[in-house]
Amino acid sequence: MTTRTAAPEERDPNRLTRWGTTWRVAAALLIGGVLWLLTTAVVFPEADSDPALLPGLWLVVVDPILGLVALGLLLLRRRWPVRIAVATTALTAVSAAAVGPQTVVLASLATRQRWREIIPVGVLTTAGGLVLTRFFYPDPEPLPLLFEAGFSILATGIVVAVGYSIGSRRALVRSWVDRARTAEAEQRARVEQAQSTERTRIAREMHDVLAHRISLVTMHSGVLAYRDDLPEAERRDAVAAIDSNARAALTDLREVLGVLRDPEGHGSLRPQSTLTDLPELVDGATSAGTRVTVETGGLDAAAVPETISRTAYRVAQEGLTNARKHAPGATVEITLAGRPGGELHIGVRNPRTVGVAPDVPTSGLGLLGLAERVELSGGRMQHGWVGEDEHRLRVWLPWPP
Structure with a gap:
C-alpha cells in the first residue's frame, strides 16, 4: 500500500x-x-x-x-x-x-x-x-x-x-x-482491521483443517500403539491413513503459510468445504474407527446457500474432531434439518465414552472460533453435556428464502 x-x-x-x-x-x-x-x-x-x-x-x-x-x-x-x-x-x-x-x-x-x-x-x-x-x-x-x-x-x-x-x-x-x-x-484503520480479520480467518481455517487431520493421525497411531494383535491388512490400512492424512495436513499447512507470507496479500485459501463434502468427511471419520450416523431428513445439501453451508460443514467437522478427542469409540450422530426462509439446524451428539481418551494436544479455541463463525453468520450455538451421559453441539443458522 x-x-x-x-x-x-x-x-x-x-x-x-x-x-x-x-x-x-x-x-x-x-x-x-x-x-x-x-x-x-x-x-x-x-x-x-x-x-x-x-x-x-x-x-x-x-x-x-x-x-x-x-x-x-x-x-x-x-x-x-x-x-x-x-x-x-x-x-x-x-x-x-x-x-x-x-x-x-x-x-x-x-x-x-x-x-x-x-x-x-x-x-x-x-x-x-x-x-x-x-x-x-x-x-x-x-x-x-x-x-x-x-x-x-x-x-x-x-x-x-x-x-x-x-x-x-x-x-x-x-x-x-x-x-x-x-x-x-x-483508511489505515480499515486496512489494519481487514488484515487482522484475514489473519483471524486464516487462523480459524488452520485450526479447522489441521485439527481434523491431526486427530485422524493421532487416532490411527493410537490404534497401532495399543493394538499388537492387528491383522496385517488393518495395520497397513492404518499406516496408509496416517500417511495420507499427514500429507494432507502438510498440504493444508503449506497453503495457509503461503497466504501469510504473500507480501501483496493477493493469495487466497482454496475453496472451503460445504455440506456437499459431508460424505467425504464422514468417510474419513469412519475409516479412523469412529461410528457416524447422518440424518438429513431429506435435506438437499446442494440447495443450501454457500455461506451457511460452509459454516454447517465446520460445525460437523468440529463435532467429529471433539468426539474423537474426548469420546473415542462413541457413536456420533449428525442431524440436519431446515428450509428456505427459516433456519438450518445442525446437531452433533455423542455419548460419554467408557474408554480412556487419548492424550491429544488441544488448543481450546475450536468451539470459540466456531462460535464466532456462527455469530458472524447471524446464527446461534449451544453446546455442552446434557445430564452426564450425552454431549450435544447444536447450531441454528438463518436460511434466506
Missing part, C-alpha cells in the same frame, strides 16, 4: 515559508516608507523650508530607527502576538515609518479571530494615528478631527478585515487538512 506524504504546508497551514516572510517584510517597508515620505512632505513643504529643529531631527534620525525597531518586532509577532501588536502600535504614535510594520502585525493579530484582542489594539491604532498626525507631525492646515478619526478607523477596519479573512481561509484549509488526516487514519 502506498502512503502519501503530506507537504509541509499541508501538515501545518500556519507555517510560513521564506517567501511568505519576505513579502510581508517588503510590504511593511513599502507602507512605512511611503508614509515616511508623505510625512516628510508635510514637515518640509518646500525644499528650502526650515522646520523646527526637533520635528525635523526626529523625522530624519529617530523616526527611521523606530521603524526598523518595529520591523524587528514584526518578525516576533507569532511568538507574542498581543504584546508585539501593542508595542508596534505604541511606536506608531511617534514614528511614521513604524506604521508599515504595525499594519502587518495588526493584520496578523486579526488572523487569530479573537475580538477581545482585535478591538483593544484597533482602538490603540486609531489613537496612535491621531497622536502622530496631531502632535508629532501636525499639518499646517489640518483636517477636521472627526474626519481624521473616521479615516483612521476606516483604515484600521480595512486592515482588520483583510487579516480576519486570511484567518478564515487558514481555518478552512486547516479543516480540510484535518479531514484528510482523519480520512487517512480511518
